[in-house]
Amino acid sequence: MTAAGSVPPDGPPQGGAAAFDGKAFVRGLSTAPGVYRMHAADDSVLYVGKAGALKKRVASYFSASPKSPRTTAMLAQVARMEVTVTRTEAEALLLENQLIKSLKPRYNVLLRDDKSYPYILLTREDAPRIAMHRGPQTVPGNYYGPYPGVMAVRETLNLLHKLFKLRSCEDSVYRNRTRPCLQYQIGRCSAPCVGFVEQAEYDDAVRRVRLFLEGRSDQLVDELAAGMEAASQALAFERAARLRDTLASLRSMQARQYVDGRAADLDVLAIAMEGTHACVLLLAFRDGRNFGTRAFFPKTNGVDEPAEVLAAFVSQYYTGQVPPQEIVLDRAIEDIDLLQEAFSLQAGRKVVIKPSVRGERAGYLDMARRNAVQQLATMLGSQAAQAARAESLRALLGLAAPARRIECFDISHTMGEATVASCVVFDAEGPVRGQYRRYNIAGIEPGDDYAAMHQVLSRRFRRAADSTPGEGDGPVLPDVLLIDGGGGQVAQANAVLGELGIQGVTVVGVAKGEARKAGHETLLLPDGRELQPGAASPGLQLVQQVRDEAHRFAITGHRGRRQKARSTSRLEDIPGIGPRRRASLLKHFGGLGGLRAAGVAEIARVEGVNQALAERIYATLHGLDAPAPGAKATRDP
Numbered sequence: 001m002t003a004a005g006s007v008p009p010d011g012p013p014q015g016g017a018a019a020f021d022g023k024a025f026v027r028g029l030s031t032a033p034g035v036y037r038m039h040a041a042d043d044s045v046l047y048v049g050k051a052g053a054l055k056k057r058v059a060s061y062f063s064a065s066p067k068s069p070r071t072t073a074m075l076a077q078v079a080r081m082e083v084t085v086t087r088t089e090a091e092a093l094l095l096e097n098q099l100i101k102s103l104k105p106r107y108n109v110l111l112r113d114d115k116s117y118p119y120i121l122l123t124r125e126d127a128p129r130i131a132m133h134r135g136p137q138t139v140p141g142n143y144y145g146p147y148p149g150v151m152a153v154r155e156t157l158n159l160l161h162k163l164f165k166l167r168s169c170e171d172s173v174y175r176n177r178t179r180p181c182l183q184y185q186i187g188r189c190s191a192p193c194v195g196f197v198e199q200a201e202y203d204d205a206v207r208r209v210r211l212f213l214e215g216r217s218d219q220l221v222d223e224l225a226a227g228m229e230a231a232s233q234a235l236a237f238e239r240a241a242r243l244r245d246t247l248a249s250l251r252s253m254q255a256r257q258y259v260d261g262r263a264a265d266l267d268v269l270a271i272a273m274e275g276t277h278a279c280v281l282l283l284a285f286r287d288g289r290n291f292g293t294r295a296f297f298p299k300t301n302g303v304d305e306p307a308e309v310l311a312a313f314v315s316q317y318y319t320g321q322v323p324p325q326e327i328v329l330d331r332a333i334e335d336i337d338l339l340q341e342a343f344s345l346q347a348g349r350k351v352v353i354k355p356s357v358r359g360e361r362a363g364y365l366d367m368a369r370r371n372a373v374q375q376l377a378t379m380l381g382s383q384a385a386q387a388a389r390a391e392s393l394r395a396l397l398g399l400a401a402p403a404r405r406i407e408c409f410d411i412s413h414t415m416g417e418a419t420v421a422s423c424v425v426f427d428a429e430g431p432v433r434g435q436y437r438r439y440n441i442a443g444i445e446p447g448d449d450y451a452a453m454h455q456v457l458s459r460r461f462r463r464a465a466d467s468t469p470g471e472g473d474g475p476v477l478p479d480v481l482l483i484d485g486g487g488g489q490v491a492q493a494n495a496v497l498g499e500l501g502i503q504g505v506t507v508v509g510v511a512k513g514e515a516r517k518a519g520h521e522t523l524l525l526p527d528g529r530e531l532q533p534g535a536a537s538p539g540l541q542l543v544q545q546v547r548d549e550a551h552r553f554a555i556t557g558h559r560g561r562r563q564k565a566r567s568t569s570r571l572e573d574i575p576g577i578g579p580r581r582r583a584s585l586l587k588h589f590g591g592l593g594g595l596r597a598a599g600v601a602e603i604a605r606v607e608g609v610n611q612a613l614a615e616r617i618y619a620t621l622h623g624l625d626a627p628a629p630g631a632k633a634t635r636d637p
Contacts, residue, residue, distance in 0.1 A: 020078045022062035029055040033092045034085040035099060040106075041079040047107040050096040052089045070302045074107045090342040093335070097319040109312035110299040117146030117321070118153045120213060122166075126199070127174070127192040128206050130166045132157065144213040146321055148284045148294035156289075160212065163246050164205040165190040165197075175579075178587055221247065266326035268361070270368035271310045272376045276300045278309045279379065281372035283364055286324070293368070295375040307333050314339060314353075322347050329355045330365055385538075386430055392539035396523070396531060397480065397506060404428060408482035408510075408546045409456060409493075412554035416446025418562040421456035422554035425478075426546050438557040453489045457496040465500040477505055484547050486511045490524050510547050518544060574620050576613050584608060585617070596621045 031053040038046040051057030061067075061075060086092045100108050121133035123141035132153045137143050147153045160166065167174060167189050169181070174193050183189035190197035190205070211220040224247045231240035268283040278298050284291040298313055311333035318327075323343045332355040333339075343351040357365060390402040406426040413419040419441040425432040439459060444451040464476045483489045490509035497505060506526055513520025519535025523543065533540040577585075588606045589595040595603070595617075604614035 020080060022058070022075075022078070022081075025081055026055060026059045026062060029058060029083060030085065031055050032085045033087075033089040034083050035092050035095045037082045037084075037099065037103075037105075038074070038078045039080045039082070040077045043079075045103045045105040046074055046077055048096055048099045048103060048105050050089070050092040052092075054083055054085070058083070070107070089338055090345060093315065093338060093342045094319055094346075097316050100316060101320070107301050109301060109303050109309050111313055111316040112297060112299050117148075118150050119143045119145035119147070120153060120156060122206070122209060122213070125171075127167060127202060129168055129171075129174070130157065130160060130209065131168050142210070142213075147291055148282055149292050152284075152291040156213075160209055161188040164209050166202075166205060166209060167192060169193070175582075176586055176592065178590055265324045266328060266361075267324050268328045268364045268368045269310065269314065270330040270365060270372045271306045271313075272369070272372035273304065273306045273309065274376060274380060276302055276304050277376065277380060278306070279372050279376035280310065280313045281368045281375060283368045283371075284324075293371055295372070295379075297376075297379060307331055311335065318343055319346070323351050325349065325351060327351065327353045328357050328361055328365060329353065330369055331355060383429060386542075387428070389538040389542035389545075390428060392537060393480075393542050394539075396533060396537070396539040397508065397525065399479070399506065402428070403479035403506075405478045406480045406482060406546055407478040408484065408550040409453065409460075410484040410547070410550040410554040411441070411449050411452045411456070412551070412558035413441075413447065413452075414558070414562060416448075418558055419444070419446070419452055420554055420558040420561055421452060422550050422557060423456070423460060424546065424550045424553055426542075426549075431549060436553055438553065440561065449485065450488050450492050453483070453485070454492045454496060457493055458499075461496060461500050461502055465502055477502065479504075479506065481505050481507045482543060482546055482550075483507065483509050484550060485509060487524060508543075510543055521547075574616055576616065581606075581608050 033050075033052050034054045035048065035050050036054060036058055037048050040046050049057070058081070061071070067075070084095065086095060100110065104110060117134070119133045119137075120130065121139060121141050121143055122128055122130050123139060125140075128141065132150070133139070133143065145153075147156075157168075161168065161183075165188060168183065169177075177193035180191035180194055180196060181189070184191040184196065190202060192199075192202050208220055208223070211223075224243050228240050228243040228247060231237070231243060266285050268285075270281050272279050272281075278300050280296045280298060282294045282296065284294075296313065296317075298309055300309055303309055303312075310329065310331065314327070314329070314333065315335075318339075319342070323346065327343075336353050336355070340351055340353050343353075354361075387402075393399075394402045404427060408424050408426075410422050411419065412422070421439040421441055423437045423439070425435040437460070439456045441452045441455055444455060461477075481493060483493050486509060490507060493507050497503075497507070508526070509524030511522040511524060513522060513532070519540070520532070521540065521544065523531040523533070523540070525531060535541075585595055585603070585606055586592065589598055598618075600611070600614045600618045603609060603617055604611050609617070
């Protein structure tokens with residue numbers, strides 16, 4: 001149930017600011033648990049909070065008790081409030097965090113992270129593959145994680161490939177294999193693509209991988225030991241030897257990575273703060289294995305109490321994923337009992353939060369504290385250097401103030417193939433990866449960089465020209481627009497901005513220096529001047545950082561698009577070619593390359609392929625006009 005309160009019908013008082021009558025609003029509230037939201041006059045969300053008793057909690061904001069300057073400033077902006085009643089306080093906690101993540105209120109502590117967490121994906125198919133996965137979980141299968149970092153995922157995958165030999169290749173590669181790949185040769189895959197392993201044996205390996213990833217390694221060890229004994233008694237000594245080696249590897253890993261003599265499932269969290277800058281350091285263990293550390297830098301929005309920031313982090317971080325059995329904190333926080341209840345309901349098992357520990361866990365907590373301090377110092381130093389570079393760039397370009405938003409565009413292709421344009425965004429704190437964009441370029445002459453630049457800039461700035469000023473997060477237009485290229489590319493940028501009537505954007509070309517050496521770049525300024533600041537210039541270093549990031553982002557997208565086009569079998573698009581005929585053709589010719597080199601007559605000799613179908617295959621693979629199905633066959637080319 002949701003209730004709302006707004007400005008009294010008498011209208012705002014003189015001075016134009018709407019006065020919200022908080023005490024009148026509180027009189028209509030119940031003592032039920034729920035979530036409250038404070039809105040400003042422009043309807044933006046100022047704050048989202050939870051309460052075990054809505055009436056009591058909201059009333060505390062409008063009482064005569066002393067309040068911090070931050071809270072006073074927030075209440076002065078409130079124009080209306082809304083509440084949502086929940087059945088329990090645990091439900092209120094979950095709803096609060098969902099709303100904070102979606103609404104990003106101005107006065108809440110916000111968990112910021114530019115990257116999605118890495119998972120291990122075990123697909124759901126006849127021969128499941130195992131691989132690292134980021135992003136939306138749209139591929140059918142089981143997802144294990146999240147892991148705190150990519151290195152932990154790679155180490156785990158490396159171990160699993162050695163022990164259980166599951167495939168890692170994409171389906172497009174798997175379907176078109178006619179002989180085993182290098183992974184089979186080095187003992188990291190059992191080659192299900194060519195039938196070198198029985199289906200029952202592969203299924204058994206998949207089941208054991210699931211046991212390992214679900215934290216049931218003790219059960220897996222017992223099963224492997226029993227299987228080794230059974231194989232020995234059946235005189236299957238080769239199989240017994242393989243199981244013995246797998247068992248030894250697992251036991252060796254367990255001996256190295258137990259915590260307090262047992263397979264722990266815990267996270268250790270410590271916070272370091274300087275002013276309103278915070279770093280939360282996460283040290284993760286799963287099934288006794290150390291998954292490494294990950295540093296987070298929450299947006300505190302003026303909060304300077306470490307316990308309050310840590311409480312907000314714990315609440316937001318674990319409501320988005322399954323928490324471990326034990327969470328160790330470097331200090332006490334509010335609502336520990338409530339958080340334990342909510343996390344236990346979410347995980348389907350008991351979750352314990354400990355703000356005070358001894359023994360080996362205290363050692364891990366001390367290590368997390370020291371790392372949090374170090375990471376925070378590194379971040380603050382990086383921000384100071386970033387501010388110095390931004391000021392230097394302001395002086396170079398003659399701007400009135402340092403650029404709040406810088407965008408850079410780059411084009412990447414291979415001789416005109418799979419052209420991709422990138423747009424990266426930097427603000428005063430560095431890269432804003434959530435606003436990076438890639439554009440697939442089409443409808444131009446292959447290799448025409450000028451046309452590609454014109455197309456991508458038109459697509460990007462047409463939306464900005466049509467949007468309402470102030471829409472979305474941050475400024476709609478950049479203060480500085482960097483173009484990776486010379487005068488031709490800069491001319492295209494100026495032409496696009498002129499066509500769309502966009503003003504106030506400083507366009508700067510970044511031309512490569514002699515022998516393409518870093519530090520020798522030439523900046524093409526809007527007034528026609530050319531600058532060569534030199535490698536020691538902090539302003540040029542910032543330009544290089546943004547330009548290199550745009551180049552990296554563009555070439556990564558180009559390689560992915562090119563690989564997808566090259567690895568996708570064009571046979572799948574030909575009418576009359578199903579899985580059996582495709583497999584027969586690839587097996588007969590040893591792959592797509594052999595099929596492409598064959599003539600129509602040779603293709604027609606494959607079982608199930610007639611002359612007309614052979615002509616369609618040949619035409620499709622060579623970029624010719626393919627005859628329609630049912631058309632009369634012609635001679636062999």
